[in-house]
Amino acid sequence: MHDIRLVRADAPAFDAALARRSLPPMAAEALRLDDLRIEAVRLVQAAQTTRNELSRQIGAAMKAGDTALAERLKAEVKAAMDAAAAATPEVHEAARDELLAALPNLLAPDVPEGADESANVVLHTHGSPRNYPFTPRQHFELGEAFGMDFATAAKLAGARFTVLRGPLARLERALGQWMLNLHVDEHGYTEASVPLLVNDATMYGTGQLPKFKEDLFATTDGRWLIPTAEVPLTNFVRGDILAEAALPMRLAALSPCFRSEAGSAGRDTRGMLRQHQFPKVELVSITHPAESEAEHERMTACAERVLTALGLVWRRIVLAAGDTGFGAAKTYDLEVWLPGQQAWREISSCSNCRDFQARRMEARFRPAGGKGTEFLHTLNGSGVAVGRALIAVLETHQNEDGSIAIPEVLRPFMGGAEILRPN
Known part of the structure; x- marks a missing residue:
């Protein structure tokens, strides 16, 4: 706004x-x-x-x-x-x-010019793609032997859903739990459990309504399924006036996310890269305007640490003007290398919205020792998308016999197992 x-x-x-x-x-x-x-x-x-x-x-x-x-x-x-x-x-x-x-946020001055993603700028890359002595397979080729079931999901719900069974279901749960623990215990975020259904005002506050109505799932009683936990977490402060001493407020949630994927017909139809329902660890920061740029760097570094600890090859990109989302003033994308696809794919997006969402939400703070109030700055980021992390782990740590090496940080959540072997 x-x-x-x-x-x-x-x-x-x-x-x-x-x-x-x-x-x-x-x-x-x-x-x-x-x-x-x-x-x-x-x-x-x-x-x-x-x-x-x-x-x-x-x-x-x-x-x-x-x-x-x-x-x-x-x-x-x-x-x-x-x-x-x-x-x-x-x-x-x-x-x-x-x-x-209906107008998008104004871009930060240092956002690169450019009409689309071709103008995005790679800032740095962590790690190098591994040389496999075999042709690496894609996640859906690997996953079938572990309980990745698209046929049953289609029977239950239709296209763009996945059923995970056995060790893959446990590995997905392990990823979400470990990520959330990391952000809470070591990065200082406060864990929250949030409603998955929200009202119009909540969707409006973070910019999903009215522009992105077609991308959302609506209920018959006037509520919306959340596309990301950013929506309820950011709206915690809607209509509030915070004390400056309460800043920054850092929140994290592991939740299902629901997206209609309007306009993505024919894209990523195989596998579980683009789903109507998927789990994600979301990070939200509510900050003083003078601190939001530093908070953006901090948040992105928290997401990067997840990828490094999982032994993944990743890179940070700053999005160009034409590729930056509606509510963001500046966005960093983190992309992970998927050896099965031989391609970089987005796994996290961290955005500084500045006061754009706060104006829509009427969310302010009262400066210490000052008069009046000012609008807060809000930031959000994936810390990270659990399903895409699962895909990256499967493809990155695959072995020739179809087994998967479990990253060390996940082993305590997997009963101490070091290897996943096909059923």
Whole structure:
């Protein structure tokens, strides 16, 4: 959400910021709607002033017994109030806010220019792809022998679902539990268990509504299945005024996520890379504006540590202007090398939203020793996607006989086992 005062203060700069996302100028239309609101407010205030003045005159006329004058003045009051009712400043305000709510966040100055993902910039790479003495297989080729079952999932729910049985189900659970423990015990995040169903205001607060309605699953009673735990976690502070001493607030949750995958027909149809339901460890930070850039680096490093501890080859990318998500001012993607696919695939995305979500949520803090309040900054990141981590572990640590070496950090969750062998 954007502050109309900032648009009014420098409309050309606002339009230039939108142009970085290949969007047309919108400042003039936003200001036109706001001008209508301002004029409507002026009409209402003028009508109220007229009513107050005429009411005194009506009282004097009635006292003097001049009924005709009193009735004429009453008619003028009614005409003024009818004009005020027709002005409808709230309608113009709603139209202005609807326009502003549909516009994406303004990008940080250091976000690379570029229309799409081809302009993303690799910042660094950790590790080198392993040389296998055999042709590495993809996760769905490996997984069948361990209990990865797409046929049963399709029977139960349709396409883009997976059933995991036996050791793979346990390995998925191990990944989620270990990641959450790491972020809570060593990275200082507070664990939270969150609702998987949320209301309109919650989805609006983090920017899923109204723009991304088609990407969501809705219930028949007006609720939405969460696409990520970012949604409820960030909305913890909706409508609140925090003390500066309470910052930063760092939250983590392991939850199922639900996405309709609208527009992804034909993409990643084999395997479990792109699912309607998947588990993810989500990290959210609520920070002081002066600290959000440093918090962004810290959060991304926490996700990177997960990948390093799992023995995966990964790289950090800063997204270009045209590839940066709606609510983000700047985003780092972490990509993992999948030897079965011979490709880099996203496994985590860490974004600094600055005050974009906080304005939608009316989430503020009160500076210590200062007057008034300021909008908070919010950040979110995957710490990481559990299903994609499972895929990466299977493909990276596969052996020629189809067995999988279990990363050392996961062995305590796997009964001490070091190797997964096919059934």
